[in-house]
Amino acid sequence: xxxxxxxxxxxxxxxxxxxxxxxxxxxxxxxxxxxxxxxxxxxxxxxxxxxxxxxxxxxxxxxxxxxxxxxxxxxxxxxxxxxxxxxxxxxxxxxxxxxxxxxxxxxxxxxxxxxxxxxxxxxxx
Amino acid sequence: xxxxxxxxxxxxxxxxxxxxxxxxxxxxxxxxxxxxxxxxxxxxxxxxxxxxxxxxxxxxxxxxxxxxxxxxxxxxxxxxxxxxxxxxxxxxxxxxxxxxxxxxxxxxxxxxxxxxxxxxxxxxx
Amino acid sequence: xxxxxxxxxxxxxxxxxxxxxxxxxxxxxxxxxxxxxxxxxxxxxxxxxxxxxxxxxxxxxxxxxxxxxxxxxxxxxxxxxxxxxxxxxxxxxxxxxxxxxxxxxxxxxxxxxxxxxxxxxxxxx
Amino acid sequence: xxxxxxxxxxxxxxxxxxxxxxxxxxxxxxxxxxxxxxxxxxxxxxxxxxxxxxxxxxxxxxxxxxxxxxxxxxxxxxxxxxxxxxxxxxxxxxxxxxxxxxxxxxxxxxxxxxxxxxxxxxxxx
Amino acid sequence: xxxxxxxxxxxxxxxxxxxxxxxxxxxxxxxxxxxxxxxxxxxxxxxxxxxxxxxxxxxxxxxxxxxxxxxxxxxxxxxxxxxxxxxxxxxxxxxxxxxxxxxxxxxxxxxxxxxxxxxxxxxxx
Amino acid sequence: xxxxxxxxxxxxxxxxxxxxxxxxxxxxxxxxxxxxxxxxxxxxxxxxxxxxxxxxxxxxxxxxxxxxxxxxxxxxxxxxxxxxxxxxxxxxxxxxxxxxxxxxxxxxxxxxxxxxxxxxxxxxx
Numbered sequence: 001x002x003x004x005x006x007x008x009x010x011x012x013x014x015x016x017x018x019x020x021x022x023x024x025x026x027x028x029x030x031x032x033x034x035x036x037x038x039x040x041x042x043x044x045x046x047x048x049x050x051x052x053x054x055x056x057x058x059x060x061x062x063x064x065x066x067x068x069x070x071x072x073x074x075x076x077x078x079x080x081x082x083x084x085x086x087x088x089x090x091x092x093x094x095x096x097x098x099x100x101x102x103x104x105x106x107x108x109x110x111x112x113x114x115x116x117x118x119x120x121x122x123x124x125x
Numbered sequence: 126x127x128x129x130x131x132x133x134x135x136x137x138x139x140x141x142x143x144x145x146x147x148x149x150x151x152x153x154x155x156x157x158x159x160x161x162x163x164x165x166x167x168x169x170x171x172x173x174x175x176x177x178x179x180x181x182x183x184x185x186x187x188x189x190x191x192x193x194x195x196x197x198x199x200x201x202x203x204x205x206x207x208x209x210x211x212x213x214x215x216x217x218x219x220x221x222x223x224x225x226x227x228x229x230x231x232x233x234x235x236x237x238x239x240x241x242x243x244x245x246x247x248x249x250x
Numbered sequence: 251x252x253x254x255x256x257x258x259x260x261x262x263x264x265x266x267x268x269x270x271x272x273x274x275x276x277x278x279x280x281x282x283x284x285x286x287x288x289x290x291x292x293x294x295x296x297x298x299x300x301x302x303x304x305x306x307x308x309x310x311x312x313x314x315x316x317x318x319x320x321x322x323x324x325x326x327x328x329x330x331x332x333x334x335x336x337x338x339x340x341x342x343x344x345x346x347x348x349x350x351x352x353x354x355x356x357x358x359x360x361x362x363x364x365x366x367x368x369x370x371x372x373x374x375x
Numbered sequence: 376x377x378x379x380x381x382x383x384x385x386x387x388x389x390x391x392x393x394x395x396x397x398x399x400x401x402x403x404x405x406x407x408x409x410x411x412x413x414x415x416x417x418x419x420x421x422x423x424x425x426x427x428x429x430x431x432x433x434x435x436x437x438x439x440x441x442x443x444x445x446x447x448x449x450x451x452x453x454x455x456x457x458x459x460x461x462x463x464x465x466x467x468x469x470x471x472x473x474x475x476x477x478x479x480x481x482x483x484x485x486x487x488x489x490x491x492x493x494x495x496x497x498x499x500x
Numbered sequence: 501x502x503x504x505x506x507x508x509x510x511x512x513x514x515x516x517x518x519x520x521x522x523x524x525x526x527x528x529x530x531x532x533x534x535x536x537x538x539x540x541x542x543x544x545x546x547x548x549x550x551x552x553x554x555x556x557x558x559x560x561x562x563x564x565x566x567x568x569x570x571x572x573x574x575x576x577x578x579x580x581x582x583x584x585x586x587x588x589x590x591x592x593x594x595x596x597x598x599x600x601x602x603x604x605x606x607x608x609x610x611x612x613x614x615x616x617x618x619x620x621x622x623x624x625x
Numbered sequence: 626x627x628x629x630x631x632x633x634x635x636x637x638x639x640x641x642x643x644x645x646x647x648x649x650x651x652x653x654x655x656x657x658x659x660x661x662x663x664x665x666x667x668x669x670x671x672x673x674x675x676x677x678x679x680x681x682x683x684x685x686x687x688x689x690x691x692x693x694x695x696x697x698x699x700x701x702x703x704x705x706x707x708x709x710x711x712x713x714x715x716x717x718x719x720x721x722x723x724x725x726x727x728x729x730x731x732x733x734x735x736x737x738x739x740x741x742x743x744x745x746x747x748x749x750x
Binding site: 268270271272334335339365370371372373 | 504547549556
């Protein structure tokens with residue numbers, strides 16, 4: 001299995017609902033450094049998993065739909081608790097939609113929220 | 126599949142038995158930067174894999190049982206060769222015990238011993 | 251010249267005032283990974299620049315006064331534009347106050363806001 | 376499952392064939408930071424996945440066969456497009472040959488080409 | 501003193517002249533991860549060292565003048581030995597020209613050529 | 626001012642004397658990732674600060690004199706408290722001795738003891 005990963009980031013405000021979140025129930029924010037991994041069992045004719053230039057543009061567009069916003073107000077997120085693991089799925093699902101039918105076998109999205117914590121979501125295509 | 130990873134560290138002394146270890150047969154030491162990854166197929170009602178605050182506390186307790194010690198003298202380790210890969214299993218098994226019955230699907234523990242070498246152990250729950 | 255650096259982090263919401271900030275004029279947020287560097291021309295009797303345990307506690311308290319908040323609402327910040335460079339000074343000045351009279355010669359505080367941008371403030375003691 | 380990873384690097388010149396590569400069709404170059412991961416379901420009698428000293432030497436030899444060269448001129452690469460993902464397979468296959476029959480279960484090789492892009496190839500033994 | 505640093509990268513081919521370079525006398529290549537640090541004694545009215553958006557664009561343009569090229573053929577480099585330290589000065593001098601008269605006090609440019617080697621050039625404005 | 630930095634590491638056991646060290650008074654250990662920075666105001670005729678191959682060899686020899694040892698037993702360290710900051714000076718002074726008379730202007734040595742703590746010593750030549 002081959003994979004290619006590209007890194008971008010987004011800076012958001014949000015709050016989390018539930019006692020388990022302690023002080024993160026307050027409105028605060030995060031920089032998420034976002035790693036998007038594209039998987040493919042075999043390389044295409046040009047020897048690649050994905051056009052890395054296009055993949056970087058699409059990832060940049062996807063994180064641009066979330067960044068520089070207060071996620072508590074984003075209607076598209078439907079009131080979900082915007083934890084790092086849940087946002088990783090949002091990013092992965094949006095990438096999957098835009099790369100559908102292009103021969104990829106899977107996607108992994110990792111959101112690093114600090115030097116000591118990160119979350120991932122992995123899905124087939 | 127979702128995952129959440131948290132990072133901590135421990136500083137230990139030890140020696141390794143066997144010609145294969147060369148100069149590491151001498152008493153020396155290591156900082157292990159420890160990444161604990163918690164896996165879960167679906168998120169719980171609050172949108173999380175694990176309570177990250179509690180996970181950080183438990184990981185800190187587990188590495189605290191090993192850190193600031195000479196592992197050659199640790200009875201609980203039963204004379205095992207305390208290689209990074211073997212210690213990764215010790216940490217993972219101790220975490221698994223404390224998170225049993227909480228809906229997790231798997232654990233991965235990685236011990237980074239330098240900028241050029243690390244070891245992991247991965248197990249189901 | 252000797253120095254010791256410790257790392258912590260804080261997660262905040264804020265907005266920035268001024269056309270130069272583009273989309274960062276919206277309410278958004280950041281994780282700041284905070285490096286505090288303590289400088290001293292000579293080591294003390296125990297061979298250290300600073301008690302690293304105490305330094306870590308003080309830094310944790312200082313970032314705790316800012317983290318998990320919307321900085322736009324923090325009266326103590328007096329309506330300042332909370333750019334990374336300006337916040338680096340806030341953290342450095344608060345550390346300087348708490349380490350005054352302990353033989354340090356200088357402080358540097360660096361706030362990493364992503365994998366591609368960081369800001370520092372350096373001051374004498 | 377256990378794994379041990381070691382890191383080395385190689386510096387090469389090359390060009391890539393195909394419109395999809397844009398300016399990378401020009402002769403240019405890359406530093407590839409190379410992570411080789413050795414997997415094994417159980418540890419051997421000494422508590423290790425692999426003799427890490429020997430693994431580092433073999434990896435160094437393998438990257439030494441590619442580094443400080445213009446890969447466009449390497450006959451052994453048979454005119455392949457030397458993308459990071461394709462080179463990851465070359466390195467993994469050469470490692471697999473040299474570690475055949477030693478009880479390993481799999482190999483992963485990752486080539487980091489910058490702080491924002493990397494590629495991997497994973498194979499059984 | 502305040503500073504702001506931004507990171508970009510460039511991928512180049514080159515060879516180095518002189519016995520001291522050993523195998524790097526061959527045509528090979530490098531990814532340089534480039535950190536550009538802008539220094540200023542006081543913040544401007546908006547609380548910044550430099551407009552980080554514009555700084556990122558200018559840095560991207562400067563590394564774009566060198567990247568995806570064989571530096572041995574670049575007339576603008578006048579036959580210089582394109583070591584990392586010499587290229588750091590080229591990048592810093594080009595940045596200095598474009599930020600002249602904007603109140604900056606100094607610049608540092610660091611080129612990381614691998615996980616184990618980097619070079620810097622520091623200059624006043 | 627130019628600089629070149631190279632990275633290596635050493636793994637040692639030691640204990641620290643003094644109540645301020647808390648549990649680090651026990652025999653334990655550390656991996657120190659060691660960055661050695663060589664400074665020079667102007668480049669030499671070949672466009673370099675230092676022969677990086679030789680610098681890497683000398684650094685490797687210097688850390689090899691300390692690594693895979695219990696520093697509490699090292700007579701050459703004369704009973705000093707082997708804190709990271711004090712060891713940074715030991716490494717820097719040993720490097721300075723071996724690079725004396727070669728046109729360098731200064732040295733900085735940084736010892737990273739974990740992902741959250743590091744210490745440096747900076748000296749002229």
